[in-house]
Amino acid sequence: MTAFQPDLSSALAGSACLGAWAHDPASDRIALSPVLARLLAVPAEAATGTSLTLALAAVEAEDAVRVAGVLRAAGEDGRPFEAEFRTRPGPDGARWLRLMGRCGRDPATGAVTTQGLAFDLTEGRRPVGSDAQQAQRQVNRLADHAAAMKGLVAGLRNPPLARLVDEVAVEVGHELARHLRGGGRQVH
Template sequence: MTAFEPDLPSAFAGSACLGAWAHDPASDRLALSPILARLLSVPESTAAGTPLTRALAAVEAEDAVRLESVLRAAGEDGRPFEAEFRTRPGPEGTRWLRLMGRCRRDPATGALTTQGLAFDLTEERRPAGSEGGQAQRQANRLADHAAAMKGLVAGLRNPPLARLVDEVAVEIGHELARRLRGSGGRQVH
């Protein structure tokens, strides 16, 4: 693969993509790729239509509540979304996963379906390389999340929350500056 000849299967393999998933808001059931079903402790025989509550039982409790809320909101507004969550410890340990998708109405039937892709972020979360490099990567991720929060908080029309997010962004900026000075000005991402 070159930059001028992208290869979709290679791109998926390199992205830690676990495959597709779909949620039917009307029946509250999920269809999961085989790998995603395994990570959520859903038997392969029911992966094509497992109850949402069954899949959420394999997710850390506080993340499960948030993930369920994200799926319900997607069904209401149809906007693209992404949600990160942790699985409960299992045979493969705790995994960090990300669902990305959006809800759409089927033009033929009018039925709502939320669908997207799942990604495994576990390796990204594990310490790797030097301690300084890991701290730099963490600071870079914090900056990415702070930028996302600033964009999201604007729509809430909550000035006290916006000020807090601004304060967090400034502090993260200071941390990034310290890390960059410590690495001789090189940014490690």
């Protein structure tokens, strides 16, 4: 693969892609790639269609409730989404995973299915490098999330929440500036 001739399979392999999944909102059943099924402790024979409850049993409880809600909402509005969650510690240890997908209607059958890809984020969350490099990566992620929150809160018509998100964004900006200056004194 070169920058001028991208290759999808190489790109997916390099992105920690765990494979595809599909959720049927009507039956609340989900099909998982073999790797994703293994990480979620779903038996191989059930990976082609198991209850969402079973598939989320190996996910941290508060994350499982949120992921189930995200999948149900996607089944209702059809918009693209992504959801990050943690698995409970198992043979592979605890993992950070991301589901990305959207819901659509099969033109032939009219059936509604939410489907997408799963990614393993665990390696990107493990400490690597010096403390300063780890802190810089953490602040960069904070800045990404702060920018995402600002974009999301705008449509909620909740001025007090918008002010709080603005305050968080300013504090994250101060922290980012402090790290970019080499970790000197506090900026504010």
